[in-house]
Amino acid sequence: MGCVHKLDGVTAVPHQTAHHLPPLKQQISSCPTSLVPVYYPQAHMRDNTTILQGEVAMKVSCLQENLAKGLNIVSRAVSTRSMLPVLANVLLETDNGRLKLSATNLEIVVTAWIGAKVEEEGSITVPSRTFGDLVGALPQDRVDLVLNEQTQTIHVTCGRTEANIKGIDAQEFPLVPQPDQDNRIRVETAVLKQMISQVALAAATDDTRPTLTGVSTHFEESKMLMAATDGFRLSLRSAHIPGYVEKPVDIIIPARALIELARIASDDNDAVYISMPEGRNQVVFDMDNVVLVSQLINETFPDYTPIIPKKMHTRTVLSTAEFRSACKRAEIFARESSHTARVRIEPGDELSPGSAVIAATSTETGDSVAPIDADVDGESIEIAFNVKYMTDVLSVIDTPQVALETTNPMEPGVIKPVGDNDFVHIIMPMHFGR
Structure with a gap:
């Protein structure tokens, strides 16, 4: 059975070997040196070494807003279920005059670089939640980070606030894969x-x-x-x-x-x-x-071409916003019936426009009926869909009008943005009693 395998190289390889890999010079050479504009006060970094009573292995300063933004980027890759405590941590590492943040759950790795003033090179992993919450609560000022290598404790100073966070040696963090700069798309x-x-x-x-x-x-x-x-x-x-x-x-x-x-x-x-x-x-x-x-998922994706209808009997063009609103209202009453909603389509005539009526019924809470003016080309049809799926797709279409193409109540419906041939969404119909 195919599955998402663990990242190659993200095992018990000491992190320090990463220092021997080629730096990301090509990737970052044309990029700004921080995620947001950086300003460093003229004053020197505070001397926190007297507080930590040990050998200083890393001494870095950066702006709180940069650090908070970088942590927000990488934090979602932090593992919340792993038996390895280090996977709940974020790796902090100096890299070519910047601060590098990395996190992984062994399926994805996210790395971000922020501008920093580096006085001593080094690396440490710190608990993502604790460090992230602390940084988010700090004032928008310079943040000084000083690592005591002996105790693996990082001293954080910002304004008048000081804190010590216990970390885990960076050597226990999985090796972060390096990008390949060749053959990029x-x-x-x-x-x-x-x-x-x-x-x-x-x-x-x-x-x-x-x-x-x-x-x-x-x-x-x-x-x-x-x-x-x-x-x-x-x-x-x-x-x-x-x-x-x-x-x-x-x-x-x-x-x-x-x-x-x-x-x-x-x-x-x-x-x-x-x-x-x-x-x-x-x-x-x-x-x-x-x-x-x-x-990557190392499997063969199923052939989906047989699902795509080869013909249609009715093409209905509606306002995207009105169709989306009608589906959202129907969804309220369709929850008890597997999100089933009916769409009844009627062509217009010389005196009146065509229409699409979206309806859902609940034996417990009531019902919703929403008629929408539509340009209908083809036959009348009543078909049922999962209205949640309809709402999902209509929420990612930004054209003013959308087309619903149908064949019969037993065949899939096709949704397309009008004027945009790059996107097609197909929904299987649902059975309903008459």
Whole structure:
């Protein structure tokens, strides 16, 4: 059975060996040195060594807002269930005059760099929740971090606030994979984030069929195609990409990793660079000062082409906003009936426009009926869908109008943004009593 394997190289390899790997010079050379503008006061760092009574192994200062933002980026990759205590920690490490933050759950690794003033090189892992809560509660001022190597305690000073946090030696932290700068594929950030939002929603959320928890991703020439299905719905999204991919690439990326990527990818970044390092069964997403590495699902994605209807009998064009609102109201009353809602479509005539009526009934709470004016081309039809799925897809369509294409009550319905041929969403119908 296919599954999301643990990241290659993220085992009991001492972290200190990472210092011998090539630095990310190419990735960061053209990037700003921090996540937000940095200002360092002229005063020197406070001398905290007298407080820690031990050998200082790391001495760094940075701005609270930078540190908080960096921790927010990496914190979602922290493991909350692992038997290894170090996986609940964030790795803090000096790197070429900056502070590097890393976290992993052994399925994804997220790394972020922030601007810093480094007086002593070093590294330490600290509890993500404790350190994150502390930094979030600090004033917006300079934060001084001083590590006592003997006790593995980091002394935090900001304004008049001082705190000591016990950490775990960085050598116990899994080795963080390094990006491969060769054969990268450039995708515009805004395009990739929209693709993820429109496709990942259709991926399965349980692991009974691990392959379906992933997003099939295909690169060929100047095209990129993403597809996901949970067996009840199918999302397909294509996009043009700059450059040219000579050899077709087919991979399955865990939907959870893509959702996290969309969360941390800043709109300020023009592009995300995607690479698949040879022999590692991983995908690397490179952004300004942020890198996400995910293990791939090493399986064959099911052939979804038979699901796509080859013909339609009725095409209904509606206002996206009105259709979405009607579905949200119907969803309130459809909860007790497996989210089933009926859609009754009637063509118009010379005197009146066509219509689509979205209705849901609950024996306990009542019912909802919402008629919407529509441009109907074809036959009358009454068909039932999972209205939650309808709401999901309508929430990620930004065109003013949307088209619903149907064949008969037993065949899938197709939803397409009007004027946008890059996105197709297919929903299986539901049975209902008459």
